[in-house]
Amino acid sequence: MPDIPQTECREAIALRAAGKAFALDDGGSVVALDGIDISIREGEFVAILGPSGCGKSTVLRLVAGLETATSGTVHIEGRAPAELAAHHRLGVAFQDHALLPWLSVSDNVALPFRVARKPVARDTIARLIALVGLSGFENARPSQLSGGMRQRASIARALALDPDVLLLDEPFGALDAVTRRHMNIELQRIWSARTLTTVLVTHSVEEALFLADRIIVMTGRPGRVLRDVAVPFARPRTPEALRTAQFHAMVDDLTRALEPQG
Numbered sequence: 215m216p217d218i219p220q221t222e223c224r225e226a227i228a229l230r231a232a233g234k235a236f237a238l239d240d241g242g243s244v245v246a247l248d249g250i251d252i253s254i255r256e257g258e259f260v261a262i263l264g265p266s267g268c269g270k271s272t273v274l275r276l277v278a279g280l281e282t283a284t285s286g287t288v289h290i291e292g293r294a295p296a297e298l299a300a301h302h303r304l305g306v307a308f309q310d311h312a313l314l315p316w317l318s319v320s321d322n323v324a325l326p327f328r329v330a331r332k333p334v335a336r337d338t339i340a341r342l343i344a345l346v347g348l349s350g351f352e353n354a355r356p357s358q359l360s361g362g363m364r365q366r367a368s369i370a371r372a373l374a375l376d377p378d379v380l381l382l383d384e385p386f387g388a389l390d391a392v393t394r395r396h397m398n399i400e401l402q403r404i405w406s407a408r409t410l411t412t413v414l415v416t417h418s419v420e421e422a423l424f425l426a427d428r429i430i431v432m433t434g435r436p437g438r439v440l441r442d443v444a445v446p447f448a449r450p451r452t453p454e455a456l457r458t459a460q461f462h463a464m465v466d467d468l469t470r471a472l473e474p475q476g
């Protein structure tokens with residue numbers, strides 16, 4: 215039997231027949247997503263894989279309440295994503311790290327407290343900065359950090375208010391392989407420490423297999439769900455898990471699924 219962690223079967227995120235069409239300036243439109251059905255349980259870690267332009271970021275932006283579906287529905291804990299976002303229950307770290315250049319690392323990580331008008335929990339911020347390996351850089355400005363360090367600061371910021379749902383769009387895309395592996399192990403540890411429903415968009419099949427309970431493979435034009443694959447590896451996963459024959463077989467299978475069809 216595959217050793218998948220027992221999570222409560224409460225649904226955290228639900229997309230039902232969700233579609234998104236973007237209006238274009240010339241009066242036409244692009245159908246970015248069509249008939250997306252995704253159900254994510256509370257505490258589950260789901261990775262989304264798919265070719266460039268297939269709509270992965272659009273799915274995440276719908277769940278984050280940054281876009282609204284033009285057909286179907288999107289709910290988090292039975293409510294509209296924008297409502298959860300307004301209550302600061304969503305932690306978001308996207309491709310572009312979006313740190314404020316004039317603020318230090320500490321103040322960037324503290325930003326969600328200020329936005330939520332909550333007292334800044336300095337000990338939480340110090341803990342998160344240590345967690346992402348940025349101790350000693352508390353006072354540095356983003357321009358003084360490497361791309362990977364900026365990305366780690368933005369993940370610390372996404373975790374600042376202890377969100378129910380963490381949404382990550384290619385957070386490690388700019389990192390070198392060694393740092394990326396390290397961040398994967400750290401993210402697994404963060405995720406294991408509490409109930410944190412997580413959706414990760416990634417281009418890395420290995421990263422998806424290392425981190426996720428389930429992998430959704432999308433296909434483009436319009437974006438649809440092609441496959442929904444349970445990841446059978448026991449946790450905690452160690453780098454050795456990446457060297458097993460079963461891991462390699464799944465990498466091959468998913469890589470094939472990502473190749474252009476026809």
Ligand SMILES: Nc1ncnc2c1ncn2[C@@H]1O[C@H](COP(=O)(O)OP(=O)(O)OP(=O)(O)O)[C@@H](O)[C@H]1O
Pocket residue numbers: 236237244245246264265266267268269270271272273
């Ligand atoms: N604001 C927008 N206006 C018009 N079209 C958009 C907009 N945002 C996304 N699209 C279109 O929707 C489709 C899906 O885009 P999306 O960014 O979700 O893809 P993606 O899978 O995240 O790609 P990548 O892997 O390159 O990040 C693309 O065809 C894109 O051109």
Ligand SMILES: [Mg+2]
Pocket residue numbers: 270271272383
């Ligand atoms: Mg994207």
